Amino acid sequence: MHGLMMDQPLLISSILRHAELYHSDGEIVSRTVEGPIHRDTYGGLARRARQLANALTGLGVGMGDRVATIAWNGYRHLEAYYAISGIGAVCHTINPRLFPQQIAYIVNHAEDRYVLLDLTFLPLMEALADHLKGVRGFVVMADRASIPDTKLRDVIAYEDLINSHSDRLEWPEFDERTASSLCYTSGTTGNPKGVLYSHRSTVIHSLSSVQPDVMNLSARDAVLPVVPMFHVNAWGLPYSVPLVGSKLVFPGPKMDGASVYELLETEKVTFSAGVPTVWLGLLNHVASVGGRFTTLNRTVIGGSAAPPAMIDTFRDTYGVDVLHAWGMTEMSPLGTVNTLKQKHLDLPAEARNRVRLSQGRVIYGVQARITDDDNRELPRDGMAFGHLQVRGPWIASEYFKDGKTPAFGEDGWFDTGDVATLDADGFMQITDRSKDVIKSGGEWISSIDLENICMAHPAVAEAAAIGVQHPKWDERPLLVVVRKAGSTATREEILAFFEGKVAKWWMPDDVVFTDELPHTATGKLLKTKIRETYRDHRLPTA
Numbered sequence: 161m162h163g164l165m166m167d168q169p170l171l172i173s174s175i176l177r178h179a180e181l182y183h184s185d186g187e188i189v190s191r192t193v194e195g196p197i198h199r200d201t202y203g204g205l206a207r208r209a210r211q212l213a214n215a216l217t218g219l220g221v222g223m224g225d226r227v228a229t230i231a232w233n234g235y236r237h238l239e240a241y242y243a244i245s246g247i248g249a250v251c252h253t254i255n256p257r258l259f260p261q262q263i264a265y266i267v268n269h270a271e272d273r274y275v276l277l278d279l280t281f282l283p284l285m286e287a288l289a290d291h292l293k294g295v296r297g298f299v300v301m302a303d304r305a306s307i308p309d310t311k312l313r314d315v316i317a318y319e320d321l322i323n324s325h326s327d328r329l330e331w332p333e334f335d336e337r338t339a340s341s342l343c344y345t346s347g348t349t350g351n352p353k354g355v356l357y358s359h360r361s362t363v364i365h366s367l368s369s370v371q372p373d374v375m376n377l378s379a380r381d382a383v384l385p386v387v388p389m390f391h392v393n394a395w396g397l398p399y400s401v402p403l404v405g406s407k408l409v410f411p412g413p414k415m416d417g418a419s420v421y422e423l424l425e426t427e428k429v430t431f432s433a434g435v436p437t438v439w440l441g442l443l444n445h446v447a448s449v450g451g452r453f454t455t456l457n458r459t460v461i462g463g464s465a466a467p468p469a470m471i472d473t474f475r476d477t478y479g480v481d482v483l484h485a486w487g488m489t490e491m492s493p494l495g496t497v498n499t500l501k502q503k504h505l506d507l508p509a510e511a512r513n514r515v516r517l518s519q520g521r522v523i524y525g526v527q528a529r530i531t532d533d534d535n536r537e538l539p540r541d542g543m544a545f546g547h548l549q550v551r552g553p554w555i556a557s558e559y560f561k562d563g564k565t566p567a568f569g570e571d572g573w574f575d576t577g578d579v580a581t582l583d584a585d586g587f588m589q590i591t592d593r594s595k596d597v598i599k600s601g602g603e604w605i606s607s608i609d610l611e612n613i614c615m616a617h618p619a620v621a622e623a624a625a626i627g628v629q630h631p632k633w634d635e636r637p638l639l640v641v642v643r644k645a646g647s648t649a650t651r652e653e654i655l656a657f658f659e660g661k662v663a664k665w666w667m668p669d670d671v672v673f674t675d676e677l678p679h680t681a682t683g684k685l686l687k688t689k690i691r692e693t694y695r696d697h698r699l700p701t702a
């Protein structure tokens with residue numbers, strides 16, 4: 161027997177409709193590519209999204225067609241999110257930091273019909289256009305006057321396009337399982353893979369992400385997503401923020417410490433989200449100007465492990481609560497968020513702070529388990545570590561046009577490629593990515609743990625721990641360290657810092673210094689490259 165409740169599809173357009181009706185004057189503030197700060201409201205967003213939807217329909221875009229964006233976080237990009245998905249087309253967000261050949265690959269693989277681009281990416285598209293045969297036109301997200309002379313074919317000015325269309329439109333109703341957006345993983349090995357989200361998965365993920373023990377978002381917040389809208393839909397914030405009607409502040413192309421800090425302060429931002437590398441830049445800047453955060457009270461850090469030293473600095477020096485979170489492109493992305501339970505509230509501060517360091521608790525909507533090499537489930541005791549597997553309504557079931565890779569298990573669980581512990585409260589701690597773990601004498605050493613300790617050294621700006629070949633132990637840890645400007649810390653000083661913090665056999669065998677570490681297109685340490693660079697490094701212990 162079915163329940164007798166209205167069968168309304170969960171569509172992304174329902175979020176915009178609600179925001180327009182009840183948060184019409186809610187502000188959307190953007191630093192533009194052109195320079196000035198732009199101010200709009202949810203009312204304006206809804207009107208312009210309808211104009212763009214009508215315009216896209218006029219260009220022949222229909223249900224299931226892919227329309228790409230290659231753009232920073234800004235109001236026009238947000239309009240594109242809602243307009244494209246709203247008419248049943250698929251919003252394919254492209255990460256501009258990928259290699260140009262990878263961008264060409266994914267545009268062709270996705271069969272994008274149109275590309276909407278920020279002015280910044282005009283030269284990139286000029287260089288690639290000849291390889292993008294299926295693209296019918298390039299919509300430059302600016303007014304005609306701001307677009308320089310270009311040799312790009314089939315250029316359309318965004319403002320001309322939308323201004324020639326009415327803002328009258330009833331968002332169409334269709335199956336909630338319809339594809340809504342597409343995001344490619346960065347593909348550190350092999351070609352990038354497309355994750356195809358649906359309206360249903362997006363709306364459910366948004367409903368979950370605003371919960372108190374997740375991001376705790378409300379109409380009283382002002383939210384600045386530093387995480388780009390081309391990185392897993394900015395962790396869902398372009399949907400979850402309008403859903404609750406918080407003020408929305410976009411940093412545009414400027415993600416450096418000084419620019420982000422200025423916006424946080426002038427726009428009275430209360431909540432932000434981004435990867436650790438961005439926060440390194442912000443904290444360095446704030447320290448250098450002797451600043452403080454007057455309104456910011458919490459920030460989500462994820463994408464790679466947030467170093468404990470960073471979590472402590474935010475909390476102890478600036479009074480900003482860090483929500484350490486873990487997720488993946490394949491997971492929309494949220495899987496765990498670190499928030500306390502009631503039983504932790506009376507713990508001494510030090511013990512409580514220790515609880516806050518892990519990647520956090522599994523949120524409702526995600527099922528998680530850890531398994532051994534034979535796919536047998538391991539206990540949730542906070543000690544055993546194994547392959548972290550997940551399933552749930554906002555987790556990919558296969559890749560777009562690439563089907564089920566071995567990570568999609570036959571038993572319906574997706575193997576994340578991470579190695580983790582899980583405890584009875586749902587707290588999950590990532591030991592490592594399975595590819596990055598250092599295998600010494602048949603035992604595992606967590607590269608993340610070594611990096612976290614090293615990053616707490618006052619002279620260290622950034623550190624990577626990798627395994628290099630060892631004749632006796634198979635692999636042993638090598639630390640590759642970027643010193644802070646002006647520091648002269650030695651190999652011996654760095655190693656001494658590990659004394660008493662790790663088991664003897666976890667001690668790195670060597671330390672080398674470098675000026676810069678390579679990062680992936682989503683801001684993570686590019687371990688494959690670092691391993692390649694130091695493959696022939698001779699350890700003093702070898």
Ligand code: ADP
Pocket residue numbers: 344345346347348392461462463464465466484485486487488489490493519576577578590592593680682684
């Ligand atoms: P990519 O950046 O490779 O396109 P994702 O952003 O989907 O892909 O990366 C997901 C991976 O990032 C996870 O599987 C995990 O290894 C890593 N990751 C994400 N958040 C954290 C975290 N808080 N701590 C440690 N690792 C993390």
